[in-house]
Amino acid sequence: MLEKAKEYAVMLCFDVKVDKEAQAYANEVGVKIFTADIIYHLFDDFTKHMTALAEQKKEESKLLAVFPCVLRPVAVFNKKDPIVVGVDVIEGNLRMLTPIAAVKENPITKVKEIINMGRVTSIERDHKQIPMCKKGQPSVAVKIEGPNQPLYGRQLEEKDTLYSLISRASIDTLKEFYRADVDKDEWALLKKLKPLFDIP
Template structure:
């Protein structure tokens, strides 16, 4: 009963680790009814391994649930000789100046009143599709409009080669990164989050 209280606060701690003890049928039934996870082992290391695997699995589930709203910080510079398609979709060669460019990242142009040009639909590194590209890499990105109803932005009209492409973060996306992706970002990536937070005037 005490363990079940954690279901409302932190699901992963609604658990009982039963080390070298018997669990009665009544206790098992009540645990199932309440949604409390019971781990049983007569070797302490096995108990620890079971619990760790459970926590890791829950973390992965949370990551998947939050993936659509998680915006990793990145600053991209357009490579002038690599303008492959100007609109529908925009396809450009870019240098990743800072952070991590990831598929799904919404992109805007701070120098142009923070105009949104769409989301990264795909990334290619040496003609091979990748999910992300870190600082220092030169990659091709395909950017598609975030909303089919809005006018698709066009290279040469809405933005140009000297404009930097920046991931459009928000208060919510920062909170999601902190909760689910803390270890996926380096110290420099977190510094970039702070820098972009100030740029976007996020409280």
Template sequence: MEEMTRVRSRIDRSGEGVYVQASTLGSLEALTEFLKSPAVNIPFCDFSIGPVHKKDVMKASVMLERKKEYATILAFDVKVMPDARDLAEESGVRIFVADIIYHLFDQFTAYIKNLKEEKKKESAEEAVFPCVLKIMPNCVFNKKDPIVLGVDVLEGIAKVGTPLCIPSKEFIDIGKIASVEINHKQVDMATKGQKVAIKIIANNSDEQQRSFGRHFDMEDELVSRISRRSIDILKQNYREDLTTEDWKLVVKLKSILKIQ
């Protein structure tokens, strides 16, 4: 009875988490204690003892609408009934089975990592990283179609695909970064302190390309055109890709661009 009480006390109060299953109460306690340890910290919302049945899959499927990665059953030293496996495949619930707790952990963390990478790929076009760029003297290589400039990355991350605007010119949009070069070698991004050449093209085929000298000049800083949507995407899928300084820049640009 005490073991069951301890297991129940470990259920995550948020109501979100994986579903755990074990062969015995003792095994269940060992598994849940492991999951709640600070080094692991995987929340669970419900549990059962014995083989995985359809009812267990149905309980785990509740997370599909709340937090997809938690629509998962961690089955420790138990069998999965054929009809339960069929239902899991149909509904999208993942079942991981192992007779060693650490193996369950490895399977689940690998799954989470893959999910994160998928989300990054799906949202890549909408993810706008924060940056502030300063045009370097004598580094205007082409004024329009496309604009090619040598810039100093004053803050943040200058990444291919980043839309740019000019705060000092009423936030006029000048296009997006089509390429970044360091020492004549193309790279995906440049970070604070690096001096790079960037090519800027129109954001879309219907948009007229802005030009250096007419729409902006040497004194104007270029900043990434972040939005409420792009900030949310960074928080959801790219949180670990940004440093503390980068996040401070997001807050700064949010204020400059008057984003709610």
């Protein structure tokens, strides 16, 4: 396991003494040793370790996990750096740090362009910060920040529908770490958005 997945390199030692040399070697190469005289304690310690690892991986993958949403702009308050726009959530749930994009099609060539706007850094209703806005709730003001932002009035128009910028990696991350947090409607929306972003 040291070669394949270092975090799973563990030894479960039931009712045995681990001498100092063995412990020192394990520490040196990165093997975690669990010892216990009662088998249930050994199992519990190992389970706690695995849960902590899963939580750590979940935390590390937070920015990769993109929950799906579709937004209808109702007003543009700031055109760029940062973009501040009033939106209605028409599908899914809008969460903090969601990357947002518009999808434009060239009317002549029919070539699709995905315009990355940045990430949501603030969601406000009535001048109060909220962590999430669900489909059908009253409009919110959303601040979107990122490098090389497009400009409303040039690359973007107020009528452009906005989407959470999903990818194969973001869907896989949701499946692996956030399955319990994604509801049935969100899975259905992900399926619907895949062709829009050309995700196989």
